[in-house]
Amino acid sequence: MKELPLSKAYQFIEPGPVVLVVTSLHGQPNLMAMSYHMMIADGDRPLIGCMLGSWDQSFETLRITGECVLAVPTVDLAPKVVGIGNCSGIDTDKFKIFGLTSVTAEKVKAPLVAECLVNLECRIADDGLIDKYNLIILEVVKAWIDPDREECRLIHHKGNGTFTVDGETLDLRDRMVKWSSYVQR
Ligand SMILES: Cc1cc2nc3c(=O)[nH]c(=O)nc-3n(C[C@H](O)[C@H](O)[C@H](O)COP(=O)(O)O)c2cc1C
Numbered sequence: 639m640k641e642l643p644l645s646k647a648y649q650f651i652e653p654g655p656v657v658l659v660v661t662s663l664h665g666q667p668n669l670m671a672m673s674y675h676m677m678i679a680d681g682d683r684p685l686i687g688c689m690l691g692s693w694d695q696s697f698e699t700l701r702i703t704g705e706c707v708l709a710v711p712t713v714d715l716a717p718k719v720v721g722i723g724n725c726s727g728i729d730t731d732k733f734k735i736f737g738l739t740s741v742t743a744e745k746v747k748a749p750l751v752a753e754c755l756v757n758l759e760c761r762i763a764d765d766g767l768i769d770k771y772n773l774i775i776l777e778v779v780k781a782w783i784d785p786d787r788e789e790c791r792l793i794h795h796k797g798n799g800t801f802t803v804d805g806e807t808l809d810l811r812d813r814m815v816k817w818s819s820y821v822q823r
Pocket residue numbers: 656668669670671672673674675689690691692693694695696697719720721722723724725726727728795
């Protein structure tokens with residue numbers, strides 16, 4: 639084994655698909671790209687841990703409003719997702735610039751993104767780790783999926799501007815003997 643610089647460790651821990659964090663302040667919606675997230679609980683009260691940098695306008699808005707939408711884009715949106723993650727809502731109307739359509743959400747003021755496969759309406763469930771790690775625990779309070787979409791492949795950031803696209807599916811359901819409840823979902 640050759641030593642790996644510590645700064646590269648994160649490139650090998652798949653954090654899940656890149657998502658868009660949608661926030662809204664005083665009726666002005668904004669978007670950012672986010673790949674530092676993890677499921678903390680599933681079932682009827684899903685909890686998701688999200689790391690937002692304090693340099694992000696979205697971080698400030700999320701702290702103030704306590705709510706957001708996590709919109710899950712597919713591979714066709716990848717160039718827009720990277721663009722969204724490389725400019726700031728302070729001086730850019732990202733819905734307009736990137737040609738995305740906002741749709742009124744049901745439980746939060748931040749809008750859904752019509753072009754995304756899935757939209758999760760979220761509220762902050764726990765802010766206790768924000769000061770230490772910028773880690774925000776979100777609770778999903780409403781979830782939406784576009785059932786008519788043909789393109790369902792998600793994108794996964796490799797940590798350096800390259801991405802892996804969802805590919806081959808392995809069906810090992812018959813081995814999920816301890817977790818058969820997951821298989822039946
Ligand atoms: C692929 C990708 C993934 C990103 N993941 C994160 C992340 O997990 N957390 C974070 O704070 N910023 C992340 N960013 C950076 C923000 O999206 C970026 O700082 C953005 O410009 C913030 O926009 P805002 O200032 O309008 O909120 C990511 C950017 C890209 C391109």
